[in-house]
Amino acid sequence: xxxxxxxxxxxxxxxxxxxxxxxxxxxxxxxxxxxxxxxxxxxxxxxxxxxxxxxxxxxxxxxxxxxxxxxxxxxxxxxxxxxxxxxxxxxxxxxxxxxxxxxxxxxxxxxxxxxxxxxxxxxxxxxxxxxxxxxxxxxxxxxxxxxxxxxxxxxxxxxx
Ligand code: THU
Numbered sequence: 033x034x035x036x037x038x039x040x041x042x043x044x045x046x047x048x049x050x051x052x053x054x055x056x057x058x059x060x061x062x063x064x065x066x067x068x069x070x071x072x073x074x075x076x077x078x079x080x081x082x083x084x085x086x087x088x089x090x091x092x093x094x095x096x097x098x099x100x101x102x103x104x105x106x107x108x109x110x111x112x113x114x115x116x117x118x119x120x121x122x123x124x125x126x127x128x129x130x131x132x133x134x135x136x137x138x139x140x141x142x143x144x145x146x147x148x149x150x151x152x153x154x155x156x157x158x159x160x161x162x163x164x165x166x167x168x169x170x171x172x173x174x175x176x177x178x179x180x181x182x183x184x185x186x187x188x189x190x191x192x
Pocket of ligand 1: 071074076077078093094095096103104105106107142143144147
């Protein structure tokens with residue numbers, strides 16, 4: 033028997049001014065997507081922007097539903113949007129931004145478990161890491177260099 037320790041590494045940016053100009057543009061795209069979210073029930077809006085290897089930027093936002101479980105998160109809307117349009121093109125980065133009509137979201141909002149699992153699927157398939165940047169409406173931005181840092185010991189197709 034032995035114990036192992038799994039460590040994750042993150043980069044913390046104090047605000048968007050610390051991002052490179054191309055990353056700042058991607059964050060602005062995530063905010064643009066967030067502003068089009070359909071979140072009348074939770075009042076919590078999330079936007080995601082993806083940078084693909086071919087230079088295309090693909091957006092998604094959360095889409096809620098009166099039958100609550102029928103809604104979908106921004107990250108999965110964006111990833112499936114990309115996968116449906118460009119199934120063979122690798123995803124390099126995803127930016128996630130969240131805001132609320134009820135309170136100020138000043139902490140980084142990390143992707144939910146189901147979205148982490150979905151990102152894992154595409155990172156494993158493309159055999160190339162996906163950088164994940166997430167933030168709130170204001171405040172710090174957190175960068176992970178791979179979904180492994182957010183979902184270690186993930187279930188993936190190599191286990192089937
Ligand atoms: N939401 C996302 O879009 N992404 C996440 O990773 C967490 C939650 C959405 C789902 C729902 O519309 C709202 O935020 C509140 O949970």
